[in-house]
Amino acid sequence: MSNFVAELRDVHKSFGNTVVFCDVNFAIAERDTVSICGDSGSGKTTLINVLGLLEPPTSGRVIWESCEVTYTKMSRVARLRSKIFGYIFQQCNLIPELNVVENLMLPKRIAGEAGEADVDFVRQLLRQTQLTKFENRAVSTLSGGERQKVAAIRAMVNRPRVIVADEPTGNLDEKSANLVMDAIVGLCNSCGSALLLITHNKRFAEKMQTSYVLTNMRLRRME
Amino acid sequence: MKWYAYFAWKQLFPTGRKLSFFSAMSIFGVALGVTVLFVVQSVMDGFQHNIRRAIVETQGDVRVESQDVECQGLIHGTDNLVSFLMNFPDVAAVAKYAYGITMLKCGGRTAFPMVKGIDVENEPKVVDLLKFVKHGSLEGLDCGGIALSSDLAVKIGAAVGSRVEIYSPLMVENSIDGDVILPKTLEVTMIFETGHHNTGRNTVFIAIDTLQDFYNIGDGIHGIALKVKPGVPTEKVAFALNQSLRYPLVAASWQEMNRDFLFALRMEKTMMFFVLVFILLISAFSIAGSMLISVIRKTREIGLISAIGGTVIGCSMCFFLQGAIIGIIGSTIGIIFATTVLCFRNVIVYSFAKLCGVEDFMLRFYSFANMPARYGVGDIFSTMAFAITLCCLAAVVPAIKVARINAAEALRSE
Ligand SMILES: Nc1ncnc2c1ncn2[C@@H]1O[C@H](COP(=O)(O)OP(=O)(O)OP(=O)(O)O)[C@@H](O)[C@H]1O
Ligand SMILES: [Mg+2]
Numbered sequence: 001m002s003n004f005v006a007e008l009r010d011v012h013k014s015f016g017n018t019v020v021f022c023d024v025n026f027a028i029a030e031r032d033t034v035s036i037c038g039d040s041g042s043g044k045t046t047l048i049n050v051l052g053l054l055e056p057p058t059s060g061r062v063i064w065e066s067c068e069v070t071y072t073k074m075s076r077v078a079r080l081r082s083k084i085f086g087y088i089f090q091q092c093n094l095i096p097e098l099n100v101v102e103n104l105m106l107p108k109r110i111a112g113e114a115g116e117a118d119v120d121f122v123r124q125l126l127r128q129t130q131l132t133k134f135e136n137r138a139v140s141t142l143s144g145g146e147r148q149k150v151a152a153i154r155a156m157v158n159r160p161r162v163i164v165a166d167e168p169t170g171n172l173d174e175k176s177a178n179l180v181m182d183a184i185v186g187l188c189n190s191c192g193s194a195l196l197l198i199t200h201n202k203r204f205a206e207k208m209q210t211s212y213v214l215t216n217m218r219l220r221r222m223e
Numbered sequence: 224m225k226w227y228a229y230f231a232w233k234q235l236f237p238t239g240r241k242l243s244f245f246s247a248m249s250i251f252g253v254a255l256g257v258t259v260l261f262v263v264q265s266v267m268d269g270f271q272h273n274i275r276r277a278i279v280e281t282q283g284d285v286r287v288e289s290q291d292v293e294c295q296g297l298i299h300g301t302d303n304l305v306s307f308l309m310n311f312p313d314v315a316a317v318a319k320y321a322y323g324i325t326m327l328k329c330g331g332r333t334a335f336p337m338v339k340g341i342d343v344e345n346e347p348k349v350v351d352l353l354k355f356v357k358h359g360s361l362e363g364l365d366c367g368g369i370a371l372s373s374d375l376a377v378k379i380g381a382a383v384g385s386r387v388e389i390y391s392p393l394m395v396e397n398s399i400d401g402d403v404i405l406p407k408t409l410e411v412t413m414i415f416e417t418g419h420h421n422t423g424r425n426t427v428f429i430a431i432d433t434l435q436d437f438y439n440i441g442d443g444i445h446g447i448a449l450k451v452k453p454g455v456p457t458e459k460v461a462f463a464l465n466q467s468l469r470y471p472l473v474a475a476s477w478q479e480m481n482r483d484f485l486f487a488l489r490m491e492k493t494m495m496f497f498v499l500v501f502i503l504l505i506s507a508f509s510i511a512g513s514m515l516i517s518v519i520r521k522t523r524e525i526g527l528i529s530a531i532g533g534t535v536i537g538c539s540m541c542f543f544l545q546g547a548i549i550g551i552i553g554s555t556i557g558i559i560f561a562t563t564v565l566c567f568r569n570v571i572v573y574s575f576a577k578l579c580g581v582e583d584f585m586l587r588f589y590s591f592a593n594m595p596a597r598y599g600v601g602d603i604f605s606t607m608a609f610a611i612t613l614c615c616l617a618a619v620v621p622a623i624k625v626a627r628i629n630a631a632e633a634l635r636s637e
Contacts, residue, residue, distance in 0.1 A: 045635070054530060055631035075534050082532025089634070093527040097237035107531045109226040138239045158532070 004029050004066070005084060005161040005194055006051055011060030013043070013050055020046045021217045024060070028162055032194040033185075035205035038214035044198045047214065048164050051196075052085045053077050065161070082111055086155030086193065088165040088184065093151065094139040100126075100150055101135050107157045118157065125153045128190065129183045145176030149183045156187050162194045163187075169201065177201070227537045230528075231544035234517075245513050250553040252506030257557025257610050260499045262564050265602065267492040269595030274488060280351040281417055282477050283318070283448030284457040287464065291471035297321075297443035298472070308447060311467075313460050316348035316450040321434050321443065326390040327427065328406070329379040336375055336425045338389070340434025340444075349450045355415040359383040363412025370413035370428035385411045389429075391437050407437060449474075503610055507617035510549060514542060514621035525625060526633025539626040546618020550611035557610065558603055565596045 004027040012022040020043035028034050038044050049055040053062055053069060062070045064084055069077060086107075094103050104122045108114040126132045129149050134142060142150065148168055155163050165184060169177035181204055188195045197208060205211050211222040235246040287308065289298045298304070301319060308317045318341065325338040343364045347353050352361065357373055364370060369389070371381060381387055388406040409429065417424070435441065451460045457476040464474035478485060518525075525538045564571065572594050 046631075049631045049634070052530070054526075054634065055629075075536075078529065078532055078534045081530070085530075087527075087530045089527070091523070093523060095233075095524055095527075097233045097243075099238045102233070102238055106226075106528075109229055110528065110531060110533045110537070112226065154531070 005032075005064070007061075007063040008047075008051055008057075009061045009063065011050060011057045011062070013046055013055075013058050019217055021214065021219065024219045026051070026212070026219055028194050028196055030161065030194055031192060032210065033188070033197070033208040034195070034210045034212065035197045035199055035208040036212045036214060036219070037199065037202075037205050042214045043217070044214055045166055047219070048166060048196065048198065052081055052087070052164065054081075079111075082107060082158050082160070084161045086158060086160035086163045088148070088151050088155045088163065088168045090167040090170040094147055094154075096138075096140055099136050099138055100131070100142070103139060103150060104154050104157055107154060111158060122153065122157060125156060125187065128186065129153060143176075145172055145180055148172065148176075148180045152180065152184045152187055156191055156193065159191055160193055162196055164196045164198075166198045167200065168197075169199070169204070225537075225540075226533065227541040228544055231541045231548060234541070234545055235548055245517065246549065249506070249510045249513065249549045250556065252509060253503070253549060253553025253610055253614060254557040254560060256499075256503035256506050257554045257606060258560040258564065259502055260496070260610075261558060261561035261598070261602070261606050262568075262596075263495055263499055264492065264606070265561070265565055265596040265598040266568070266594060267495055268602075269597040271488045271492065272597050273595045275485070277417060278477050278481055280354070282480065283349045284451040285449040285461045285464065285474055285476050286446050286480065287449065287468065287472055287474045288446035289471045290473050294443075296445055297440060298446070299441065299443050301442070301444055301447070304472070305447065308449060308464075311460075311464065313452045313455040313463075314449050315452045316345060318342040318345035318349040318448050319431060319444045319446075320346075320448060321431055321438075321440065321445045323434065323438050324392065325427070327375070327379060328388040328390070329381045329385060332379040334375055334379050334425075336372075336427045338427050338429060338434065340431035341428050343430050346448075349448045352415070355417050357414045357416045359411070359413035361413055363410070364428060364430045364433075366412075367409055367430070367433060368412030369409040370415055371411055372424050372426055373414050373416040374424045375427065376411070376414050381411050383411055383414060387411060389437070393437075393439055407433075409433075503613050506553075507613045510546060510614060511617040511620050514545065514618060515624060518542065518621045518624050522628060522633045522636040525628050526630050526636070529630035530634065535626055535628060535630065538628070539622040542625050543615065543618045543622040546614045546616075546622075547611060549618075550614030551607075553614070554607040554610040558607060562598075565598070568594050568596055 007027040008024050011024045013020045024047065026047075036044050036047065046055065050057045050062065057070065060070075061068055064080060069080065072080075095106065098106065101119070101122060104126075105114050105118065108118045123132070123135070126135060129152070131146065131149055131153070134146060134150070139147060139150070152163075152165075152168070155165075163184065168184060169180055172180060185195065185207075187193075195208070197204065199205055213220050213222055235243060237243055287304075289296050305317060305319065308314055320342065321340040323338055324335065327334045327336055341364070343361060347361065359370075361370070369387060371387075376382065379387070386408050388408055390406045394406070413428075431444065435443065449460070451457050458478060461474045461476040461479065468474060525535070528538055529535060
């Protein structure tokens with residue numbers, strides 16, 4: 001038995017005739033920190049989408065917690081996904097109609113299990129990232145860095161096994177990028193989640209235990 | 224609360240802002256449609272009800288008349304017929320009547336009303352005549368009095384106690400033969416007002432014997448009005464009567480006698496409904512349009528929700544519920560508006576009329592002194608249900624569009 005949280009085996013993905021990647025074997029274990037680098041358009045986002053089954057692979061198998069889920073029903077996948085993956089995107093995708101706490105409680109609401117304990121947990125994470133004062137602010141009044149930190153907390157709310165961050169610092173300057181990255185790593189450590197980071201930033205990539213590069217339609221491990 | 228219900232609510236009423244512009248406009252549109260629809264339907268219903276009541280109150284439930292043209296529809300020797308009708312099942316009261324056209328003169332002013340000879344004792348049992356008495360009393364008719372409608376009284380300048388001259392068409396016929404009949408002088412003993420100008424505005428009442436005498440028709444009458452026992456359908460009694468009556472006698476219920484008119488009334492209401500439904504349809508279309516735009520604007524958010532565990536069906540449900548919420552709130556506000564408007568309808572109508580300087584137009588054009596309106600809880604619910612259904616239908620299109628969104632593509636969208 002492996003203790004991998006999520007795995008891709010011999011995965012091939014193409015859009016029509018365009019092959020994005022092929023023969024990808026990839027796994028992320030508990031508390032692992034992994035980075036994936038690659039040129040723009042090399043298929044990094046597609047790779048994590050396939051890993052989270054937001055998009056089906058053209059061939060190959062997707063395995064979550066030792067169970068194959070490649071052909072599982074969408075509603076079940078949606079439920080499982082929220083337990084296993086927490087997503088942070090480049091554009092942070094906070095819901096503008098909700099304030100900070102409401103945004104943070106949204107994953108719990110969707111899972112149908114929002115309770116007092118979760119509000120406390122959210123408050124604790126806000127404290128950890130020095131965002132307590134923004135608790136009831138409208139998201140449109142936050143700076144880019146602050147928003148990204150809020151998005152990081154939201155990814156954490158369901159205590160997922162893996163945080164998948166797709167270029168979370170892409171829109172930020174050096175200083176706030178560092179702050180946001182520290183916040184993400186800090187949150188992952190305190191909650192015991194693995195981190196799968198997609199980044200163009202070499203420095204951030206080197207901090208991870210394992211690094212991969214996606215080039216020429218292949219995923220290669222960097223030693 | 225399901226997350227999509229919460230999300231739908233928040234889309235319409237975002238935290239921190241009171242109301243989104245889209246929801247305000249949509250809700251207002253629906254409310255306006257519901258208000259207009261409900262007010263107009265209630266007023267139409269009120270008119271219909273009043274007119275029907277006015278007909279029953281002035282014509283009686285069922286009438287038995289003769290179809291024999293030769294003797295001008297006159298029925299002679301009616302004692303047996305009257306007692307037969309009195310004892311007929313479900314008949315509560317009967318009253319004979321006869322009528323004609325006359326010329327009325329008071330001072331120098333004349334009018335050409337319809338004169339109706341009534342059975343003073345029994346008429347009030349058949350129609351609600353006493354309800355309409357404004358001045359004087361009905362009993363005076365028996366001693367050669369005459370009852371005028373208030374309109375007519377004003378027109379010829381008569382009041383209770385005035386003496387009016389009444390001319391019969393017989394005078395013309397007889398004067399050709401060389402005889403001269405003098406007009407009859409009668410004292411006005413009663414003035415009545417039905418409030419409905421078609422029924423009774425140009426009518427005078429005298430006792431039936433006076434009329435028979437005046438028109439020289441012996442014991443002839445034009446018909447017998449019947450009152451049916453409460454709760455018994457008038458059509459049923461009319462039908463049963465026709466089974467036992469022989470030609471030329473025919474019984475007709477008030478519905479039958481006014482069938483075309485009643486049909487026109489119903490038709491008018493239905494037509495109004497169809498015209499006004501377009502207001503609601505337009506607001507439904509604009510809701511659908513705005514929601515489609517919002518689906519496109521929110522594609523990324525929909526992708527995000529899929530990524531954090533929501534299903535696309537849930538997102539689709541969220542848009543559908545937005546339509547439902549707009550429908551529920553809009554129609555509730557609409558009903559509140561409408562009932563308020565209906566409550567103050569006379570104030571509104573009169574201040575409007577005053578503004579335009581046509582204060583008596585209600586009575587002149589619509590026959591009623593006050594604007595009628597009639598609605599029940601059932602009307603409220605059916606109007607609301609109708610509006611809510613339309614809004615839900617409007618939301619179906621955006622909801623279907625959401626259901627077709629692919630999560631990964633949504634996340635890529637700009
Ligand atoms: N739905 C689609 N249909 C066709 N081609 C697609 C589709 N989605 C992605 N692609 C293509 O797949 C390739 C990989 O895209 P992807 O977004 O995964 O790249 P990426 O490595 O994340 O790039 P970036 O660093 O700029 O985010 C691109 O060439 C893109 O054009
Ligand atoms: Mg990408």
